[in-house]
Every structure is written in structure tokens, then in C-alpha cells.
Amino acid sequence: MSLAFSERARAEIDRLLARYPTRGAATLPVLRVAEREFGGIDDDVMVLVADTLDLSPAQVRGVFSFYTHLRRPGWGKYVLQVCATLSCALRGCEGLADHLEARLGIRAGQTTPDRRFTLLKVECLARCGESPVLQVNDDMYVNVTPAKADAILESLP
Amino acid sequence: MPRLTINGQEVEVPQGTLLIEACARVTEKPPHFCYHPGLRPDGNCRMCMVKIEGMRGVSISCTLPAAEGMVVSTEHPEVLAARRGVMEFLLIHHPLDCPVCDKAGECILQDHSYDHGRGASRYIEPKIVRPKRDLGPRIALWPERCIRCSRCTRFLDEVTGTSELAFFERGDRTDLDIFPGRPIDNPLSLNIVDICPVGALISKDFLFRARVWNLRKKASVCAACSRGCNVVLESYEGKLTRLVPRPNPHVNHHWMCDHGRLSHAYVHDPRRPRQIVKREDARSFNVALPEALEAIRAGLEAVRAAHGAAAVGGLVTAWLTNEELHLAGRLLRDVLGARRLVALAAPPGEAYVAKSGFRIAADRNPNRAGLEAVLGLVPDDEAVRALAADIETGAIRALLVLGGMPAPAYPEELVAVASRLELLVVQDLVPSALLDRAHIVLPAAAAPEKHGSFINDDGRVQRLEPLLVPPVPGGDLGILGALLRALGDRPPGGGGAVGVFADLAARNERFQGLTFQELGDLGRPRRGAEDRPRPPHAAGE
């Protein structure tokens, strides 16, 4: 319950706060710091962020839940995002998603039992010219064939 | 002062008037859900649309200031079509459970559905299902009825600054909720139930208690503290069922506190004294008023004959109206020449100032200012102790206790010496040790049973209207008038609130120039008090 930011994170938050005229404006950046610090954002983290920014926990949850890219509690070590919007759909992203579902033994939206992978079908990742597109945590892979996807997954530490 | 034309009619409005309010001067306010005059406009429901000549499509009227030369229609075909569209959208996931919904009858979604809806839905897809949930000690949420107008979140952001509620997720998954483990428990929380335009936010206190169209209503003021928030009292089958705020820009704007709403349980408490009781030799009899009056008269006469006129004392409370206080003063000071007249103080509560400036007074004596203006008295336990000392020494032999209060607060010293009195008359709202020792018990009338006026802590004289029948017909004013008559006097102005107020205004300079009728629904400042509406939002915001 009594969660706290590390010394390093607190220093980073102070630097962030200096960049905005209001504390609230740092909500997304501080959630990013918290995401890194705690590996995901659960209720306790939201309370900590709220206290840090003089907001109510409900306000922080309202912001957190509006945005899809912040790590939800329970997500795996690697979040695999397959773009499913039109341009990618025209170039076979469904095949890539099917392949990953089969390989990982989970459906899109689920996490493997070992908590290593979470598979998500997401909306446009702005790489429409190089579809199908797969984002693995912060890394973007383009023109991803099933074979290439296998190689990417196998290369992950 | 822009001049504009609305539905063919020219109108001039103050600079900055929102179009929706300008429309209200000519016709009805355009139908709306998210707009609320006590909150910042948000423009999300898209219902209050109007057609403005020269502008493409339709425009919402709740965020746009009226401007010079605007030509506006609230009934343009495009407007009607847009409204019908919004209504249809709002109902696609709605459970249509009006028959079991608390809000039915005062739900604007229901009203607008009759006026602007289609009658039948074209939606055949699955509805989103959301189970109801608890939001705190006083409020529950029926999320399927929520239309995401954000009135409640804006109230909690702007007025209380507590922000317990927020929208989670987005799009049509947008879900109103609290943060887990952080219930809504602020002093003004129930206002969000009032302003919820639908039956999503429900007061647990009112849940399933009455259909609103069966409620009797009276405009009055709240007696829970000395602020005097304007309220509507509502009853069902003779029982006070609900208090809701009544807008008054001078006092409470659109709001009232939870304490005020929920502090009236004593009115229907089965232990509340409802009979006139005479006690003799440790035996009690229920008696009629004339018999009680005769006993009081005789008792007073005996004491005065044996110990002189000054052997009489009086104790009043700030639950008496100005008119009642006026009669009490006449009785105790002019007729009986009482040695001491003191006022009992209610224990202070917690003061509260909301972010918006809305106040709950720590002073829980609702008519403290009236007590001061009418009788020059201040509620003061020390004065009551001095009275007790006079009883102890035998200087006072007869005591009249008038008005009562919802929670007994008689000092120990007074209770301890009560048995020395040759005559103890106690009028009260609840049982107490003092009441148990009275020779004559008179039931007091509760605020929702009173016709009269209070003065709030800003010096505003405001009317109370009786919604319920007091235990003794005629209430406290009637009892006091009858007492005066029993003692050979007569109440001024015929003894009714209007006449007594007129007498008060004639004799007391603080009431000079006021008449009971002219107090109106919003009250008037007593002479010398400031008369200034407060802005609805906190300064500087």
C-alpha cells in the first residue's frame, strides 16, 4: 500500500514539473515514469500519482483509462501490438494476428500464463506503408511476415 | 446590452447572457441535459441546439453568448431533427425502467422523450449492461441510466473541489464511477442526486420511498444551521420525505448540505412529544389545550401571588420564528415581567466552506439572528446557568421553556434544580430530562410545521411555510397566542404570522419597511443588512 517513488524517479518528476505551469499537466509524463518504475499502473500507483500531483485518485484513473497505451496491471513482459486498422487489414495483418495467436496459444487481448506475452490488436500505428506492423513494447517492426514474427519473438531476452 | 431576435421576437439581454438563457426570456429554455445554471457550461449533450441565421447547421445554445443582431430559432426543422436524433441516441442503451426508477416524474430524459422522442427505437443491437453500484454512504449509481452529461463530476470539481467521481474509459464505454475505496462522502454530496438529470444517481435515503408526483411540496428554509438555505419540503402521506434545495442567489445558489437534508428524522421520531401532558403527584395525564392553559395560568398566578411577579423566568430557543419570539417576548416581558429571559444555545457543529464559497455555519441555531433582532438575546449557556442559580436560590419559582430544539442541550445545572420549581412548563421537540420534570408538557412544532420567518446569518429575513400539521393545531404561534389570551392579553395582529409580523415591523426598527408577503420566496434583508447576490463560483476562478 505505502508505495513510493525512488529517489531517481522523484528527481525526474521534479524536472518534469518544472516544464509545465500546472502540476496536473505532468499527469501523462508522471504516469510514464510510474509505468517504468513499477512495471504497470495499478490502483496503488494511481493513488501515488494522484498524491504527487495534488489530484484525486479518480481524476488520475479517469486520465489513465482514457489512454490505451499505458501498461495495464496484468500485462506481460512483452506487449505485442498488431495494427488492425484499414491499411494493415488490406495487407494481411489478420494473418499475422492469427499466427501469433496460434503460436502463443492465446487470443488477442490475452496474456500468456507465464506472463511473458500480451497480444493486442490495436488501431493505426502510423506505419501504413509498411504493413503488417508489429510493435513489441517500444520497438516497431514493419513488413512483418509470420516467419519474421517468429524470429522477433525468439530474439527477445 | 445585445438585442437579438428569437422565434421572431426581439429581446434585449445583459452582455454575456448565454443564448439558452436568452431563449428563456421569449419562450421556453431549449431542452437540455448537461447545462445547469450553477455549473460551468460543458456543451456535451448536444440537446439545446438552435438555428442561428447565417451559421451553418445547428448550434448549441448553452455555450454561446447572445450577440447583437442574432436571429435565432428554437423550432427550426433542422433543430427538431437534431433533437430527435440526440434523444434516439441517448435511449439506445437506456434500460427504459421508468416504472421502477426513483427519478420518474422529474426525469428530464423522460420528459424530453415524450416531447422530442420517436416513440419506438430503431436499435436492435445488444445493449451495454452495467450493474448498479454503491458510491458511498448516501449515494448509489444506476450506471445504465447515466447519460454522461458530467453535471455530477463538474459539481464535484467546481463546487466541492473533491472530485470523487470521474469518467473512466472512453467512447460509449465511458463509465461514471468512484476510485475503488474512495467513496463520495463530502458535506454536499447529495446535490449530485438533485442535479442528475436522470435516475443514475440515487439518494439511498429517498430510494423507493415515494413516487415524486405523489409528493406534496412547500417552499421553506432549512433549519439545520443558521445559513437558512432555501429548500422545498416534500412529504408523502403526511411524512416529510425529502428536502431539496431551492435556488436563491443570495444564500445557497442551487445547493444545500447533506446534514440539512438528513437532519429531520426527529420530526417523525415516535418518541417525539405529541400530546399535551399535565403531571400531578408523579402521575401524567393527557389533557386538552384549554386545561393546560388553565393550569399554567393558575400556576403562574400562585407563584406571582406568593413570590412576586419577578419570580417568573423564561427560556427560549432559536427554533422559534420571529413571530413566535415576538409573542414570547410580549408574554414573558410585558405580561409576566419575568425576572430573566434567556436563550438556550445549540452545541456548535462543524463549519464548512466549499471551494465555490458555499458555507455551512458552525452555528446550529437557525434563527439566532432573529433572536437577537426580536428580543435582543444571544443564545448563551452562561445565562441559562445564571437562570439555574436563580432557581436554586428561590428567586425564580416558575419557568416557561419555549421552542425546544431537535437535540436536548439543557445544562446539567438547570436539570438539577428543575424539581425546585413550583411551575415548570416545557415545550420541546424531543424527550429530555427537563421534559420529564415538567408540570406541563407542550409539544413544539418542528420547522417544517411552522408558518413564520427566520433571519439567516447574513441578516436575510426568510419565510417558512408549513408542509406538515404540527402536533398542536396552530403550532407554537397558536399556543403562544392562546397563552396570552389565557393571561388576559391578546396577540397582536390577530395572532397569525402575517399579523404578528406586521406588529413586529411596526415596533422593531430592524423589521421596518418589511411585510410578510413581500418577503416572497427569496426573502429580504432586514434593515441594515447587506443585499448582494453572490457569484455562483468561487472568486478568481
Place this chain on the structure above:
Amino acid sequence: MSTPYEPYLLTADGTADFGALRRYEERGGWAAARRAVTEMTPAEVIGLVKAAGLRGRGGAGFPAGVKWGFVPPPDRVPGPRYLVVNADESEPGTFKDQALLETDPHLTLEGAVIAAYAIGAETIYIYIRGEMPAEARILQEAIHEAYGAGHLGAGLYDTATRMDVTVHRGAGAYICGEETALLTSLEGGRGYPRIKPPFPAFSGLFGQPTIINNVETLANVPAIVNRGVAWFRSMGTEQSPGGKIFSLSGHLKRPGNYEAPLGIGLLTLLHDPRYGAGPWQERPFKAVIPGGSSVPVLRADELDVRMDFESLQAAGTMLGSGGVIAMDESVDMVEVLYNLARFYHHESCGQCTPCREGTGWTARILRRFHENRGREEDLALLLDIADQMMGKTICPLADALAMPVKSHVTKFPDEFRRHMGGEIPRYVPPSSWAVG
């Protein structure tokens, strides 16, 4: 065109990583900012961009110089001004800003510094999509370099001007590409668009005068300062001067970003071997979305059109962000619309009733078509819902679905009729499924 078009936006090769500044300066980079700040008044910069006729490249096509001119003078509205760079590129079919930021971050930075100088801002916020962490890192590195080289910071080019840049990452919300939603998000809120007026130029970020410009718009500015109005107007059309990056995707042999003058033929973009190089698997095109997913679709017989603001408007569609999505005859237009409806349903912020409910309803109807359970009356219903959404909301997201619905249903009604085979349930019991 008499002289061949010479690209000035996509001139860097490969991925910018460390050392992008040196390569940018070698190509003459940052000279325009220096010149604007040291030799021109803010009013002159605004006048120049106005005269050039640079129109916003984010989608709306509003003249950038005119927008800058809306910022009130300090005696009318005191306090700081902000320049906000809209790098929240998320319109399906559009990936030009991503390319600009990835390959040439200093170009946008330089444009932003010039714009900020023009409007009297000393603070620049770059709001970049959450899903672009690599680009954010590249940008951050470029900013670091620019501070080091004196292109940012206090005493800019030995003047009294100060310039600070903050990169602010979004976190996954298409709506934040809408400029007022972007401001709400930047202030730390849920990405709700705001009602205009007040316009951001008057009361924007933190209630102060604010200009929001798209990445590509700003990337045009240094060249305009360097080469002047006549050069800029020598490209494109009278009403849509200059060059443009067109993002080509879908069924093309060479999808990708291509820079070309505004007014270039759509057929050229699709078929010319320098651009799209024709259909991917040699099947003829059935339909093309010319300006990002939210604009009306064009049928194969409507493709002979020029790619500029006014020509596409005349053709009943829009240039939008310049994202061209090509679809060949193998495509089922019902599935295309279902995909788009799912997207807009997912991305609606949920603030305005018509969008919140209309996007979901539309997506659910189309899901039924996808399951072969469409009804004839659904066609009129879809159009009705689109009408009930169009122009009824705070921001244009509702329109962004309504327009494709209208164009798909009216241009390809028979394709919808092929999805009416199955049984239609009279009553669907409530369930917890969500579209998408």
C-alpha cells in the same frame, strides 16, 4: 509542369540517429531560423507565410500565416504564448509526420522555432504520439543537439529571444490529434475536444494564446524563409501552393511516403512507377480513399482527380492529411467500412452524445453485416445515423465516420445487399461483448 519538382521536405536519407544536426546543417539547415530571428520581425515572418499561402497539412487546410495572425497582441491578452507541434499523427492511412520526425527531426524543430518566434512564444511543446517512442527519442536527441548549438535556449542567435522545447508523449488516443483535444491532453486531462470559441489562438494551452501546427506544416516553413514566396508558389496550385507528402498505402506495389507538388493527379500517384507503381497484385482498383480514413471514398471511375484542397472538395471528398489508401477489386467495401467504424467507435472520446452513441451503433450494425445479418432497412438507418452525427458535435470525429458511411453506402449499396443473407434476430439478449 515545366521544371521537375525538387523535394524539400523528405531530403534526408535513412534514419536520423545521433549526429542528425551535423547532417542537417550540411544541407543548409537552421539558416532559416537564424535569419528569421536576427533579420526579420515577427510580423514579417507572418506576412511571408501568409503571402506564400501555406495551408495546414494536418487535414483542415487552414492557411498557417492567417492562423498565426490571430494571436492577439500582448496588450490585449498578456502572459505567455505557446506554440504546440501536433505530432500526434494517427489518421489511418497517414504516416508522413512519422517519417519526417524519424528521418529529419531538425526540419520540424526549425520550423517550430520560426513559428514560435512569429507568434511571440518562448515555449514550444511537441505532442508526439505515445506509439512513437523511437521518434520521441530521436526528437529528444535533436533538441539536445539544438540547445548545444544555440538553436534553442536563452539568447537565441545573440538576440533577447528565448526558446524552450518540451517533448510531451501522448498515450494512445486518436482524438488527441484534434487540436483542442490535444490541448486538454497536454494539460493533463482526458483528451476531450473543447468548444470553439474561444479559439486556441486567443485562449488555448493553460488559457493562453496558442498556435497548434502539424509537423508537416512546420516542415514547410524553413524552405519558405530560405527561398521565398515566388519559389513556394511556383509549385502546386493557386489555392494550394507548395509541395506535399502523400502517404500511399493499401493495394499498391510501392506503398510509402512520396513528396510531390499539390495538384498532382491521383492516377499519377497510384500508377506512376516513381510513386505507387500500380496495383499490388495486378487487380484493378475498386476504390481509393484520398485523404486519410475519414474522407469520402472515391470509386474507380472517380479517380481522375487532382490532389489539392479545392479539386478534391469539388470531387465531393477532401485532401485531408494526404493519406491515400488504395483498394483493389478483391476488397469487400462492407468490411472496409466495418473496419473504419470499429476504429472510430474505439477512438470516440465519448463526450458528445451523437458521436459516443452514433459510432457504437454504426459499428454494431456493420458487425451484423459482417456476420451476413444485414437488413435492407439498415441502409437507410445507417444514413440516418450518419445525418444525426454530422455537424452535431464539438469536434469532427463524428463527421469522420459519418462521411465514410455515407459514401460507402451510397456508392456501393449492392455490396451491402450481399451481406443480407442470414437470419436477423428479433431480440438480441444483452451480452458483454464490445465491438473491436
